[in-house]
Amino acid sequence: MVTSKSFLSNLAKFTGVGKMSIPSFLFFLAILIIYILCTILLARYIYFSCIKKEFRRKYRLGVLPSSIYVRAAKKKERSELAYYDLNYPLWEHPKSDGSKDARYKRNSIIWKKSVLHLPDYIVYTSRPYDLIAIIHNLRIQGVNIEKSPEEKHKYQKACHMTIIQQSQDKAASIVKLYADNPTGFEQFCAELFVQMGFSASVTPKTNDGGYDILLHDDQGSTIVECKCYSLTHKVGRPAIQKLVGANRIVMARSMCFVTTSSFSDAAVVYAKQVGVRLIDGIELSSILSRINSEKQHSPHISLSQWELTIQDMQFHVPNDIYNKYFIS
Numbered sequence: 561m562v563t564s565k566s567f568l569s570n571l572a573k574f575t576g577v578g579k580m581s582i583p584s585f586l587f588f589l590a591i592l593i594i595y596i597l598c599t600i601l602l603a604r605y606i607y608f609s610c611i612k613k614e615f616r617r618k619y620r621l622g623v624l625p626s627s628i629y630v631r632a633a634k635k636k637e638r639s640e641l642a643y644y645d646l647n648y649p650l651w652e653h654p655k656s657d658g659s660k661d662a663r664y665k666r667n668s669i670i671w672k673k674s675v676l677h678l679p680d681y682i683v684y685t686s687r688p689y690d691l692i693a694i695i696h697n698l699r700i701q702g703v704n705i706e707k708s709p710e711e712k713h714k715y716q717k718a719c720h721m722t723i724i725q726q727s728q729d730k731a732a733s734i735v736k737l738y739a740d741n742p743t744g745f746e747q748f749c750a751e752l753f754v755q756m757g758f759s760a761s762v763t764p765k766t767n768d769g770g771y772d773i774l775l776h777d778d779q780g781s782t783i784v785e786c787k788c789y790s791l792t793h794k795v796g797r798p799a800i801q802k803l804v805g806a807n808r809i810v811m812a813r814s815m816c817f818v819t820t821s822s823f824s825d826a827a828v829v830y831a832k833q834v835g836v837r838l839i840d841g842i843e844l845s846s847i848l849s850r851i852n853s854e855k856q857h858s859p860h861i862s863l864s865q866w867e868l869t870i871q872d873m874q875f876h877v878p879n880d881i882y883n884k885y886f887i888s
Contacts, residue, residue, distance in 0.1 A: 615681050619701055621694070627687040628694065633680055640679055643706040644695060646688045646868075647672030648876045649885070658878035669881060676705075689870050689886050699863060708868060710876075715866035722861060730848065731791060731820045731841030738788045745788040746772045749818050752847060753784070770806025771815075780813030789821040791841060797826040804834050818844060 612630040615621070624630075649671045653664040660667055671686035676695060685691050695705055707715060738745035743765060750760040750773050758775040773784035785803045787795060800817060807815050816837040817823075823831070823838050831838050839847070874882050 611681075615683070619698055619703065621697055624694070625685075625687070625690045627685045627690050628683060629685060630681055630683050633678065633682050637677070637682060638679055639677065641706060642676070642678050642703060644674070644676040644691065644708060646674045646691070646708060646710070648688060648873065649686075649878075649881050651878060651881070654878065659880045660878070678703075687885075688873065692868055692870070692873075696867060699867070707866070710872060711866055711868050714868070714872065715861060718861045718865040730845035734841075734844070734848075735788060735790055735820045739790075742786075742788060745820075746786045749773060749784065749786045756847070758782075769810065770802055771810070774810075774812075775816075781810075782814045782816055783807055783810055783812045784816045784818060787817075787819045787821075789819055791821050793821045794824045795819050795821065795827055796824045797830045800827050800831050800834070800836055803836060820844060 608629065608631065611632055612624060612628070615630045616624060649669050650658065651660050651667060652670055653661045653667045655661045673684050673686055674688045674691045676683040676691055683691070683694065699705055734745075734748070738748060743762075746762050750762050753760045753773065753775055758777050760776075761774050763769060763772055763774065770785075771783040772786045775782040775784060783803070783806065785799070785806075787799070789795065795817065800823075803815055803817055814835065814837065816839065817831070818839045820841045822840045822842075828838065830836075870886050873886060877886060
């Protein structure tokens with residue numbers, strides 16, 4: 561049987577250091593292993609530095625943070641679609657709000673890897689704020705990077721707010737046109753209903769019976785009250801009650817209240833109870849757009865409106881980590 565001592569002796573002879581004692585040989589072997597590891601690490605560092613430099617040149621980027629690592633994408637990883645995945649840091653032992661639980665003596669931050677997938681490169685870091693800075697610069701250079709889930713949510717919200725703003729602008733123009741001409745606004749609404757398939761007649765300026773327009777279609781009659789108010793003037797419950805009172809005499813199948821502004825919460829609740837259809841300024845603008853056969857394009861949303869920012873990340877990161885690392 562070959563003992564460990566005889567094995568080391570034979571190895572020493574084979575490597576040409578046979579005259580060394582075993583402790584000296586072990587020291588030599590340790591130095592050799594350290595040298596090999598350092599050589600490997602140095603070669604690895606040079607390789608990744610070259611890849612990182614090549615990446616910077618290709619995309620015309622400045623100096624990248626030391627936390628950013630870049631490697632060439634493997635064949636199976638290559639795709640024409642560029643996208644990224646963010647992972648946010650958290651405490652190993654968090655409190656209910658996600659912040660550090662001081663009851664644990666050893667409680668460290670867990671930094672997870674965030675990755676950007678490009679056609680030829682994989683960019684990764686444990687610092688998500690560094691990655692989104694690179695993504696922003698790449699997008700400015702014209703690189704098409706898919707929206708993250710956070711950005712998709714932000715984009716949808718921006719679209720919604722833009723559509724509302726456009727509708728409010730249109731409602732404001734209607735107010736400006738008919739603010740001093742209530743009868744003209746009633747006629748305007750009547751014409752809209754006619755184009756929607758109703759027959760419509762405007763009531764007289766005096767003794768109108770508590771409503772402004774009488775509609776007819778195959779389903780029966782509808783009475784309509786119209787109010788051209790500024791966008792900040794909400795229609796309250798009493799106005800809806802007045803229309804309901806008028807219908808006790810007319811006995812129309814349905815009731816509708818149209819305004820360029822909006823309705824109070826109490827008015828909305830009451831209208832649902834008594835079956836009054838409410839059309840506010842936003843819906844009125846939408847009806848007008850459909851009648852005018854306007855093409856419904858998605859609103860233009862600029863990059864700054866939907867791109868993820870460091871400020872957006874505070875909703876995903878514990879406050880103590882965010883305040884120390886993200887806004888320092």
